[in-house]
Amino acid sequence: GAVVSQHPSWVICKSGTSVKIECRSLDFQATTMFWYRQFPKQSLMLMATSNEGSKATYEQGVEKDKFLINHASLTLSTLTVTSAHPEDSSFYICSAGRGAGDYNEQFFGPGTRLTVL
């Protein structure tokens, strides 16, 4: 099956620091990767969609200068939370899809729990 990994699984950081989260598709090439955020007891909220080699498309209300997304290769996307604040504490989940517009399945990473002190 298709496996997506995320690193780190959890991270605790001080307010004002930056945190990078990696998302990797381990056994397939993902032309599109998605980044979601989930607050407790709420549904997933799409933050941005990234295609390999191009700039990410951000959802309304998501600050692109704060949440930097880099999709450098077909197997790796990174999300950097810059100048993190306590309100950024959340569960960040990435997913990877095979092929643009191919929506038979979307494979999710295990998630990264970010706590900002």
Place this chain on the structure above:
Amino acid sequence: GQNIDQPTEMTATEGAIVQINCTYQTSGFNGLFWYQQHAGEAPTFLSYNVLDGLEEKGRFSSFLSRSKGYSYLLLKELQMKDSASYLCAVADSNYQLIWGAGTKLIIKP
């Protein structure tokens, strides 16, 4: 606007059958997904429907009616491990997923 509705919470008994409904209004339709999410974990894929009808996968089945904007997830022979949130999501005309808030399923012995 785009909207996905599903019940907030349901309770069922171990060994029984439960049906979780989902209704949607979206700009375009490119398929409907059901995901299972245990607390603190990422969602896991359960099913994908793009044509009307019933798709069966073991104890889980998913039904779609595009004309009614309606789907349901049917879980049979419930087990305690099925206690989780079940998320309905629709891919719109841009293949963006629109998510429901999830249905928390509580299984009682």
